[in-house]
Amino acid sequence: DGSVDAGSYDPDGGPVTLSQTPVGPYPLGTTPVTLVVTDNQGDSDTCQANVIVEDQMPPAIVCPDDMTMNVPPVYSGAVVAFEVTATDECPGTVTIVSNPPSGGFFPIGANEVICTATDVAGNTSQCSFIITVEAVCFDRYADVNCDGFTDARDLSTIIDIIYFGASPPPPCTTAP
Numbered sequence: 001d002g003s004v005d006a007g008s009y010d011p012d013g014g015p016v017t018l019s020q021t022p023v024g025p026y027p028l029g030t031t032p033v034t035l036v037v038t039d040n041q042g043d044s045d046t047c048q049a050n051v052i053v054e055d056q057m058p059p060a061i062v063c064p065d066d067m068t069m070n071v072p073p074v075y076s077g078a079v080v081a082f083e084v085t086a087t088d089e090c091p092g093t094v095t096i097v098s099n100p101p102s103g104g105f106f107p108i109g110a111n112e113v114i115c116t117a118t119d120v121a122g123n124t125s126q127c128s129f130i131i132t133v134e135a136v137c138f139d140r141y142a143d144v145n146c147d148g149f150t151d152a153r154d155l156s157t158i159i160d161i162i163y164f165g166a167s168p169p170p171p172c173t174t175a176p
Contacts (some may be wrong), residue, residue, distance in 0.1 A: 004049035010039040013078050026051045028090055028121075055121035057089040061096070063115055063127035069106070073135040077107035080131050084115045092120030 003020070010016050021034045038044040062085045069078045081103045081145045086094040098115045100106065114128045160166035 004033050004035045004047070005037075006033070006053065008037040012039070012041075014040045016040075024051070026053050028053050028055055028137050044110075049175075055090045055119065055123060058123040058125040059086045059117040059119045061115060061117040061125045061127045063085040063113070063129045066130040066132070068132045068134060070134050070136040071108075075135065077105055077106075078133050079103060080106050082113070082129075082131070084117075084127070086117035086125075090118045090119065090121065094119050094146045106133050108133050108135055 003018075005018050006019075008018060017038050019036045019038075021036070022031070026033075029052070032048060033050050033051050034046055036044055036046050043109050061088070062086070064082050065079070066080070069080055071078045081104075082098075083102065084096050084098055086096050088094050093136070095118045096115060098113055100113060109132070111131045111133065112128055113131060114126060116124055118124045141159055157166075
């Protein structure tokens, strides 16, 4: 709601009634409003003013929780997709930009993603989250030496353990 009255009064000291056309609330932008001031004798006067409504509220943005992706040790990272949402109190499209983007390549380690939502009035808000990519052996029984391949070197390691009493290699959680 917006009032264009800046202190109207009856010079004779009597009460006045005010009416605005159109009545609020007013949409975004500029709305011409006419004020009619009437005293108790029926005398009236009018004035016109513009009510300007601006969007100064940033959109609300929601990032996903931090996430962890596991990849075989021979990989240098992973392609990761995620979804960021944003809403705005005012009509119009909210644009979301994520850096790095969803569906992008994330290298081994912790990768911060910063997301920005921008509404049609240019108001912005941000959120961020971490995508951690870890190199992990998925099939410890077949890929005994944890090099990302099931091959003759794994068989050789198994023979050394079973027949010659060699100690098994430590569990692998990162790339060799």
